[in-house]
Amino acid sequence: MEKVRLPKIVAKSKKRQGRGMGSGKGSHTSGRGQKGQKSRGKIAVLFEGMKVKKSFLKRLPLKRGKGKFHAKGKAVIINYRRLEVLPEGSIIDMKLLFKMRLVNEKLANEFGVKVLDVGKNPKKFKFSVPTSRAVKEAPEKPIEKEVKASK
Numbered sequence: 001m002e003k004v005r006l007p008k009i010v011a012k013s014k015k016r017q018g019r020g021m022g023s024g025k026g027s028h029t030s031g032r033g034q035k036g037q038k039s040r041g042k043i044a045v046l047f048e049g050m051k052v053k054k055s056f057l058k059r060l061p062l063k064r065g066k067g068k069f070h071a072k073g074k075a076v077i078i079n080y081r082r083l084e085v086l087p088e089g090s091i092i093d094m095k096l097l098f099k100m101r102l103v104n105e106k107l108a109n110e111f112g113v114k115v116l117d118v119g120k121n122p123k124k125f126k127f128s129v130p131t132s133r134a135v136k137e138a139p140e141k142p143i144e145k146e147v148k149a150s151k
Helices: 080-085 094-099 105-111
Strands: 076-079 115-116
Touching: 076 080, 076 105, 094 105, 105 115
Parallel strands: 076 115
Antiparallel strands: none
16 A cells, blocks of 8 residues: 655644643743733723723714614725826716726725826816815926916
8 A cells, every 4th residue: 555645744733822831832821921801811903901081982973773883995996197098088987997907896886986187198088086186286287387487
């Protein structure tokens, strides 16, 4: 019968705390320190102890329903200079951005898209997606600034 050679395991597995003396992290405290609340049990994530001022939760506005602790994601951002690949005068909407693969369709549908004015782009476009104020004024502002000669 042939002996099958197994690949040699190079990566060491991590030490697991509190799994007996042979694990290397056993003993009676198991890396938790000696006394106190944190050594004895779990503490809630939002626990803040004895605070005189309002806690973080009390300072938040009162919201009702299941999703009150879930933050809403921000819009997917596209830099204005990335639109150079598009033909001049085109109407920029979500479908065109998906077609040219400038944004991820799943993320854009969930959070929306916004065009920011980062970088130079001499082309003019019409937008049907939200843009920053600088993008709206972009075609009107001069590309090169005039330098006054000093005396």
